[in-house]
Amino acid sequence: MNQKMFLSHQMAPSLLASMPLVKMYVFAIWFTQLPQSSPNSNVVWVGNRDQPVNGKRSSLSLLRSGNLILSDAGQRNVWSSDTSSSWPTRLTLNDNGNLVLYEIRSQESNVIWQSFDFPTDTLLPGQQLMNDTQLVASRSDTNLSSGFYKLFFDDNNVLRLLYHRFDVSSVYWPAPWMLSFEAGRSANNSSRVAVLDSLGSFISTDNYRFTTSDYEVSTQRKLKIDPDGNLRVYSLQQNDQWFVSWQAIADSCHVHGICGVNSMCKYDHSINKRKCSCLPGYRVKNHSDWSYGCEPKFEFLCGQNFLKLPSVEFYGNDHVYKLNISFKNCKDLCIQDCECKVFQHTFGEDIGLFRCYIKRTLVSGINSPIFRGTTYLRLPKSSTPSFLEEEESSLDSGDVCFVKLERASEHDNSFVKFLLWFSIAVGVLEVLCICLIWCSLIRPTKDSDANQQVYNFLSPFRFRKFTYPELKQATKGFREEIGRGAGGIVYKGVLSDQRVAAIKKLTGNNVGGKQEEGEFMAEVSIIGRLNHMNLIEMWGYCAEGKHRLLVYEYMENGSLADNLKSNTLDWTKRYNIALGTARVLAYLHEECLEWILHCDIKPQNILLDSNYQPKVADFGLSKLRNRNDQNSQSFSMIRGTRGYMAPEWVFNLPITSKVDVYSYGIVVLEMMTGRSSMTMEVHSDDGEETQNVRLVTWVREKKKKTTSEEGSSSLCWVEQIIDPAIGSEYEAEKRKMETLASVALKCVMEDKEARPTMSQVVEMLQSHEDNAS
Template identity: 70%
Template sequence: MALSLILHVLLLLSLSFQFSSSSSSSLNSGFSLCVEKLEDSILSPDGVFSAGFYAVGENAYAFAVWFTRNPTVVWMANRDQPINGKRSSLSLLKTGNLVLSDAGQFNAWSTDTTSSSPTYLILNNNGNLVLSELYSNESNVLWQSFDFPTDTLLPGQQLTRYTKLVSDRSSTNHSSGFYKLVFDDDNILSLLYDGPDVSSIYWPAQWLLSWEAGRTTYNSSRIAVIDSIGTFNSTDNFGFITSDYGVVMQRRLKMDPDGNIRVYSRQHQNDPWYVSWQAISSPCIVHGLCGANSTCTHDPREGRKCSCLPGYRVKNHSDWSYGCEPRFQLSCDRNESTFFKLPDVELYGYDYIYKKNISFSDCENECSQDCECRAFQYSFNNDGLFQCYTKKVLLNGRRSPNFRGTTYLRLPKTRRNNGSFFADEESAQENGRVCSVKLERAYTKRHVSSFVKFFLWFSIALGVFEALFISITSCSLMRTKQKSDVNQQGYNFLSPFGFRKYTYSELKQATKGFTEEIGRGAGGIVYKGVLPDQRIAAIKKLNNDNIGAKRDEAEFLAEVSIIGKLNHMNLIEMWGYCAEGKHRLLVYEFMENGSLAENLKSNTLGWTKRYNIALGTARVLAYLHEECLEWILHCDIKPQNILLVSNYQPKVADFGLSKLLNRNEQNAQSISMIRGTRGYMAPEWVFNLPITSKVDVYSYGIVVLEMLTGRSATTMGSRSDEGEEAQNGRLVTWVREKRKRTTSLEEGSSLTSSCWVEKIIDPAIGSQFEVKKMKMETLASVALNCVEDDKDARPTMSQVVEMLQCHENDAS
């Protein structure tokens, strides 16, 4: 018996080593870190640095090294190939290779190392991640992150002829960007713009000879390094000291997404970072910031601004670096075009023709006689001579009062006179973005994973072993056969997914006998409770006639396990469950701001919060419909099921147990019972039509209309509009009628197309209409599209997200 107990403990310890979450000082060969356990990490001995999985987008992760406090990433392994947030892992194989696996299907990154000796991965106090082998009691380095920098150089880390710093694509996209710090072919440390179409060096200034810039080309060793007291030295004779030089501090030199290199410093781990040195003081010198056919302007108070040249429009509303495109076609007939004067505008580089000591009219003729010429630049040089540059491509545009010249832009003569090219100039402030792009990573389903095979075989072996163990232990240690057959198996199956099985008595005690009710619906009643670990929870007691005793416990546990695998920032987190006898309960995180319904009644939500709630809810529904292994319909989207966290971000609740199907069964004829709440239900439920994800789209549209109008879908007719009672009982019909009436009045009048939205808007946010009318109109139009009677005419939730995404930053 003692031997059996020891073996049992050893098996449990083996399992815990495979699946437990903890921070450690190293990763040894044969072990892995799991992306689903973000607390799995490697710490440097002094705790300053951590290495592990870092979220870079929606369900997208990279293996990275970062400063532990106020996390700041300094290195990434797979910045251009993020891995899924499910079933991905970093494994140190016994062959000596460090492998990053994406969803268990293919390798996203590896060190490509081999060793016949034991290996281990450690993180040094300087932030260097080192893979070593133990050989004759000495360590031999196989690979280290310092040899493969991404966008950051740490003190003591060398930049060499074989390495480079590459910026992030943007502040929200950590994949490789367009800006690089490299040693060029002349041994000069340089900043390079390497864009989609062209590349150019912009620092040091290209019009300076190397010695004029204080550089030397004769040292070919190509090494640059920064130290912890603020000194930087390079073999091309370039060097600097930071503004806080002389004090040992945490420092990092970073190639930023805006094309500038900066040194960031801080004294203590909890302090914010500050810039102690930067290479470029005027940001518009950086090439490619605003893309082609645009200009960059910098104001110390307002920051950088990108603007399209007259006659051009933004090409890609996700990123200004793609520049602008023309809204016209030029004719080869010189009489059909004219030139528009742009004072103080310089288009640097890519000159087609250069002539000096030339008159203005001759310079103009050089351009007008060339069908491909798009502009010419006429300037005055230091020798007292006028210079002419003709341009076939318009790149690196910037406005500067220090530029001693003028650019003349070629435009069609017929369109120039009415001024239409200048009325709609598009521009953007700060980081040059029109709207923010966030990286997303869809979860890819695989047929059979090695992990599942291993776990199934392990479970079988463990079950056989436990059966033998139980047969020889005392009856006092045994559970009843009924509980061990069902409950214990369910617990073993669910425990690797991170939530707990509670007893009914535990939850009854947590809720003080189910006394504090905080909500109820068709599925059951929700109570507020305090768990044994002092966390405040929302505990839902499911109705027996819904998912209680009548439903097989194994089916219930299978569905709960699927819910446990879901992971989305706008989805309420499930902490545990109870399946005991006839009792079925679910334990969720508690939302302190209550539901959307409560907040709409109290008029606490401004326009920004409502827009963000609409967008967040759309994102999570798109995730449930299109990114999960199972096809999950919510079937009861309503304001009561949209809960709000402290910053009023939405979290959708009461999901999952509504309907879980395999993706091959999306023609859901198997849904026989009507689900949902009156006023939010799609017509398919009433007319017994096939149920698809479009039922959630319809309910979502109703919720958005409620947020816009302040009216309830279930109590329409109780409020009047300018003395006129809303006679029909449906919110959708009322809104459509308002749009129809206003649209008919607009014909032949000066009314704008957004007037109909003004007629329906909630008085609580009506004062913001003039400022936000374009966004409100977009949201209202999206909502009406979602509530079309024909399900095929409704958009998918991912299409809804797409339509709302570009106005996300403008909703403030």
């Protein structure tokens, strides 16, 4: 094998298509002596894919300490092997494509780091994919930064493909509606290893196997997850061209998110190409990259017109799912929700009932004759034929885009040409002016500052990096304090765009020096990608010197704690808050690729928006954990607030997501009873004695005493604990109240194994709603 280490240029990951291209470079390993028409197709490993260097005064150094470092201008370290050795070291690129750092001892050489342990988007023959590694697709064929598709072993030891982008995350291979054994996979294995051999045979410990179409032919091969989300094996032909000798998904439209939001994918089997098209009334955002999807041509004003789209399905992201419901009632559910974009009403032949789906987010749209259902698209009242015209594009496996252009008359063409040349002239003039201003303001001696500004601008996150003076000005010198906790102080501020924000200034253990900035930025990037309707939205951050600040949306109605004290919440609001909080905790625990524990669920950290919908806040930067390490005892200190902490913290037991379940149960009991979770004084029946008891103990005693006295009257004990501020308004929903109280008691069991998961809590609460409807 002839392979080489090199610095390859790519487009900076955050540049918009309308901006001048900036060349950035990455440290990579590639195949040599192959056609260079598309050099990135030969790349098999990248070290700094998400932190490219500018190519000037960049250096790769093997230090005497045994650490391999890639530095950018100004000696800014952007990538490192994080190794050390007191012995001499040697860096070698082996014939199998593995870059190995050896420690040279007297009689032997020990491997202290190798690129095979840190794959990017490619596996070479003999390279293993294991429980602590994953393949992540590149953003595009010309952009090697991390994209939206991943190959990994899940918690059940099954090899899967995942679509993960900002507000959505879904598995699409094997088919998500199939159980593991139905897909020929086995979860009854304790190891997670997958490998492709040199002859074209792939084997995985979950019992998944395949052989390439050229099996046993001696040639170079690579297993790669492509930017389009498909997993393919490429073999090298005698003409030195790559060809696909195996692929996981025949119909690429079944790759989730392939055409972006508000779009449909249709696969033409005759030419083996997929076609992306915007929904009627929508237009494409970026003609060169369909992953950006489409945007509406109209203002979404809660219209009541619906366009019928036969054989169109949007998989997943169901905001509401109802069984045994009429078409009219399904449509009314969408009309009543101004954020509803489509509804789908289909007959489930497997259960013999009608299904209703209400969707606010439209991703993974497929137009296929195999799908027998119908989707109804919400549009404004007046929808003209030209307004409903779709924008289409055909894409092959390489994501080449052909944009459909409207045919125009000669007169129109002349006018369009004039506008085109005029726009180009204005654009060139603007670029020249910007360059002149840039050169006049930036001195040559400030190269490092200029490079830093470029990196700030090219931040891969979807939110903004603020400067400390900006946030100081926004808060008027951190004057108006609106919250305080162990992690920091929260101030109210007004940003430069007039948005009201909550700005949290981290203190104590949350603030570190420069050596901790990389860890802070990595964790901020993960939190910034989270998106849930019941999760506080993060707008930006500040990491400047010793200052660490987080910028969030501001909640008009304050915290749940404030509202419980002021008795402003009726029964319906309290129930919806409990359900919304359960949903977002289930999202953090089980739906995110990263395993996130809150560790401090309490009324002060549940904020309420203008509609009294809950928004969980303050889930912290230090509680992110690898999913494979859920039973880790790596928490160095007790976290949480007295009265809401699970027994595991006190008895030094392994910390799992069940600590949040316990805290959630306490919060629900507080909402129902109006009492504090801390010790409270209770009078005896004769009024002569008083005793201090915990809230959980008091509720359990009420249930035990009342049910023993009343016999079969299971609702009476709930009435004994209900907050008097609610009054008698709950009479029509006693069963719903009993369900919530019973769920809360299950959540506060001392034995964590007896507690339900948050997804089970959501199912119990939602099943009651479905039965009621």
